[in-house]
Amino acid sequence: MNKPLVGAFLAALLLGAGVAPAVAAEPAGSASEVSAEAAPQTKYTAPQTKYTAPDAVPAAKAVTFAGTVALSNCSGSVVRSPDAVPTDPALVLSNGHCMESGFPGPGEVVVDQPSSRTFTLLNASGSGVGTLKASKIAYGTMTDTDLSLYELTSTYQQIEDSYGIRALELETAHPTAGTAITVASGYWKRTYSCDIDGFVHQLKEGRWTWKDSVRYTPECQTIGGTSGSPVIDDATGKVVAVNNTGNESGQECTDNNPCEVDENGEVTVREGINYAQQTYNMVPCIGAGSKIDLTREGCALPRP
Numbered sequence: 001m002n003k004p005l006v007g008a009f010l011a012a013l014l015l016g017a018g019v020a021p022a023v024a025a026e027p028a029g030s031a032s033e034v035s036a037e038a039a040p041q042t043k044y045t046a047p048q049t050k051y052t053a054p055d056a057v058p059a060a061k062a063v064t065f066a067g068t069v070a071l072s073n074c075s076g077s078v079v080r081s082p083d084a085v086p087t088d089p090a091l092v093l094s095n096g097h098c099m100e101s102g103f104p105g106p107g108e109v110v111v112d113q114p115s116s117r118t119f120t121l122l123n124a125s126g127s128g129v130g131t132l133k134a135s136k137i138a139y140g141t142m143t144d145t146d147l148s149l150y151e152l153t154s155t156y157q158q159i160e161d162s163y164g165i166r167a168l169e170l171e172t173a174h175p176t177a178g179t180a181i182t183v184a185s186g187y188w189k190r191t192y193s194c195d196i197d198g199f200v201h202q203l204k205e206g207r208w209t210w211k212d213s214v215r216y217t218p219e220c221q222t223i224g225g226t227s228g229s230p231v232i233d234d235a236t237g238k239v240v241a242v243n244n245t246g247n248e249s250g251q252e253c254t255d256n257n258p259c260e261v262d263e264n265g266e267v268t269v270r271e272g273i274n275y276a277q278q279t280y281n282m283v284p285c286i287g288a289g290s291k292i293d294l295t296r297e298g299c300a301l302p303r304p
Contacts, residue, residue, distance in 0.1 A: 001097050001146075001205065001245040001256065002227040002274070063232050064124035067168045068186035069132065071119055074098035075187040077230040078121070078132070078152075078159065079239055079279075080167040081286045086157035088290045090167060092119055092134065092150040093279070094228030095244050096142040103142060106207050109304040110140035111292065115150060121163060126189035129163045139285070139292045143302045144211045145277045146244040148228075151290055168230055171238040172283050175214065180234040183216075183243045183276070187225040193234075194219035203275055205245055205258035214241045214276040215260075222246060222274045231276045239279055246274030 069076045069092055076094035096110075097103050100117055104110055115137045120128040133153045140148035152159075160166055175196055183192040194217040203213040214231065216222075222229070222243055231241035250271035251257035258275060260268040284298030294303045 001095075002222050002224050002243060061237060063182035063184060063191060063234060063237070065122040065126040065184055065186065065189065065191075066124040066165050068122050068184050068230065069119035070122065070128070070186040070189075071098060071117070071228065072100075073187075074225065074227045075185045075229040075243070076119060076150075077184070077186070077239065078156075078165075078167040079170050079230070080156060081170055081283050082172060084156060084167075084286075084290065086160070087155050088288075089135070090132070090152040090154055090156050090159055091138065091286070091290050092132070092152060093230065093239070093242055094148045094150070095242060095277075096140045096146045096148050097244070098228045099137060099140050099148050101137070101140075104140060105142075106209070107143055107302075108141065109143065109302050110137050110148075111294075111304055113137040113140070117150060119150075119152075120186070121159070121165060122186050122189070123163070123165060129165070132159070138290070139282075139301070141302050142208045142210075144209070145281075145301070146208070146210055147242055147277060147279070147282065149282070149292065168232070169238045170283050171233060171236065171240045171280050173280055175233065175240040175278065175280070179240070181216075181220075181240065182232045182234055183220055183222055183226060183229045184232060185222075185226040185229045185243075187229075188223075190226075192220040192222055192226070196240075197273075200260045200275065201263050202261040203245070203258050204253045204261055206253070206255040210244075210275075210277055212278060214278060215270075216274050216276070218273065220274055221272070241276035241278050243274070243276045247271050 079093045115134040117134040119132045134150040138151040197215045197217045200213040203210045229243040230239045253259040287293040
């Protein structure tokens with residue numbers, strides 16, 4: 001996993017011992033920083049029942065850090081479903097293995113767990129502009145996928161009014177191979193650009209198994225601390241996945257060294273290749289008021 005950060009001293013200890021969670025080294029040179037200033041943001045108009053669709057643009061806009069967040073040990077982003085309304089509590093997306101309660105075990109699902117975790121909200125250039133606070137972990141798991149959703153004490157409207165920053169929209173459709181993507185890490189304030197290389201039937205790492213994972217092309221050399229970063233479709237600006245792991249040393253199916261297992265059970269190890277978990281499949285689980293309802297039609301996330 002592109003694991004949480006817990007400080008430089010512990011980093012040396014953990015990396016030397018080869019245990020999880022691993023701690024990030026310095027950012028790799030393959031990443032690039034976004035230096036553009038924050039573009040003016042359009043305010044919500046009231047009354048409004050849902051977000052208005054963005055105007056069509058002739059070409060894709062460069063991905064920035066606007067809407068991403070830095071956690072104490074990971075990355076994340078403020079996200080919304082297409083049906084969200086401005087008065088809904090905002091949601092922050094990250095990894096299940098980034099939760100402050102620790103790695104959930106196989107088969108474990110966290111729902112509506114109180115949390116007072118804070119997140120540093122970034123603007124387009126990567127500068128911190130404010131602190132957001134969680135009210136609870138609305139959902140978290142490392143079974144089939146690796147994600148956490150925090151419900152905030154602020155609404156989408158309040159965040160935009162206070163900071164001029166709009167949440168990133170979640171894509172509702174399965175992504176496609178060959179799509180140009182950007183992984184935007186709020187922790188490191190760095191981006192990683194590559195394409196979706198393909199999809200993995202099962203991705204196994206230690207005790208955990210994830211399904212239909214996104215495999216990056218080699219250019220995305222994500223590192224520890226990038227866990228939880230949104231994976232953004234360059235053409236649409238929508239979130240298609242959440243960054244979570246990579247094979248660090250060529251080992252097979254061990255912690256920090258996930259392996260691919262196909263439909264026939266054949267195992268493939270790709271040293272140096274990194275992965276993410278798709279997010280389109282969680283959109284049907286988000287109901288009115290940003291509530292996670294695992295019984296909603298189309299929701300296939302694991303249940304407790």
